[in-house]
Amino acid sequence: MSLTAGVVAVQGNVDAHATAIERAARNRGREVTVREVRESGIVPDCDLLAMPGGESTTISQLIREEGIDAEIRDHVAAEKPLLATCAGLIVASRDPNDDRVDALGLVDATVERNAFGRQRDSFEAPLEVDGLEEPFPAVFIRAPAVDDVGGVDVLASWDGRPVAVRDGPVVATAFHPELTPDSRLHGLAFFENGASIGPELERSA
């Protein structure tokens, strides 16, 4: 049975996530159809979901406007996997310490926006990630960092600050795993996430 993946596409780096999801699925012999989510009514059909990077102020405003926010909450409440990256992490967090962003409270952690500075401070670096054997080529663009880790598992840290976390079905990163051809993080979030994809789907694979 083919999986349906959704990429929240109201704003941000959408197509690279779609490509990474397709690659990660192919590496595991799974079929996947990726749908762009710019309106309500699509998320309920999705087995897995990605919330890309972009601007968290814009994304949070548009998902509320379009009625996608409640659907994402229901998706996670149903224990289906979500990968949230950069702005996605900010929107998914419990508290972004900024009233310009409406957070969804899907990751029990607080975040600091632009924790590493402005674009001139943006960087790429190999990053050790729990669950991956080799370092991951991580690209941080005006990236946030997790502040108070609350009840989440930390999968990676940079300079002492948590930059990848897992909270149940949600994996969230401060960096952009979709910007390089390495799709191991998408694999980790969607296909090595315990209960995530559901037993009947696992059998039919």
Place this chain on the structure above:
Amino acid sequence: MPESTDLEELRRGTDLVKRGFARMQKGGVIMDVVNKEQARIAEDAGAVAVMALEAVPADIRKRGGVARMADPADVAEIVEEVSIPVMGKSRIGHTKEAQILEAVGVDMIDESEVLTPADDAYHIDKRDFTAPFVCGARDLGEALRRIHEGAAMIRTKGEAGTGDVNQAVHHQRTIKGAIREIEGMTHEEREAYAREIEAPAELVHETAEMGRLPVVNFAAGGIATPADAALMMHHECDGIFVGSGIFGAENPRAMGEAIVEAVNNWDDPERLADIASNLGKGMKGDSNANLPEEEKLQGRGV
């Protein structure tokens, strides 16, 4: 938790980091602002970034004289005010204005034909900068020359400050048409085409293989309404710059929000009808058809 990550391996200002920044703007609206109050309104309206400048293009047009980079103190104030990225305009070829903007902390520099060019033969060597650049283009040759110089984003030039979308459409169609043309060419035809359009051959091959520009491609120059923004998305732009269209409108906040929503709903005419309703007067504008050749900005910096 792994502890062995090596901080020394960090690299800033790489092509991946610069082009990556541009990709985060996709599907977004970047709004021209001249002070921090406007920047706040733009951020609240859902802009993905603001472009800090001294005067919007429509006013630059009216005023005449030499148009330069904005006062760095004003740019710094805008940088302080908003949480979204701030971009700044430098004159074409004015390496020092660009360095000053980078020092102030702008996240992207627009080497812009809207300002008076400082160098009539060369653009800035953008590869040396940590800050990414966006540059205007009217055709594929211009776009690929700018990318070769280090631009991380291309925007149509359009005809800034007119409120007439005609030239932005023309430039986007010209670029897309040329890409379709090279997609059908053999290797040696592409080599000859590269010489003809004065673009580096390797970028012509890369563009043909990707079926699109190798960097993010925004629309700019004359976009004044939600319908204009949706039209440019229909022409496969990755996002929209709006100059005088927001703060030249009667109700900037409503116009800004509407353009942001129109970009997300560009392919849904019923939603667009709602979004475009009751926004008050748009900017007055000035049709491109009436513009004398010497008043056109788009011919600057080819």
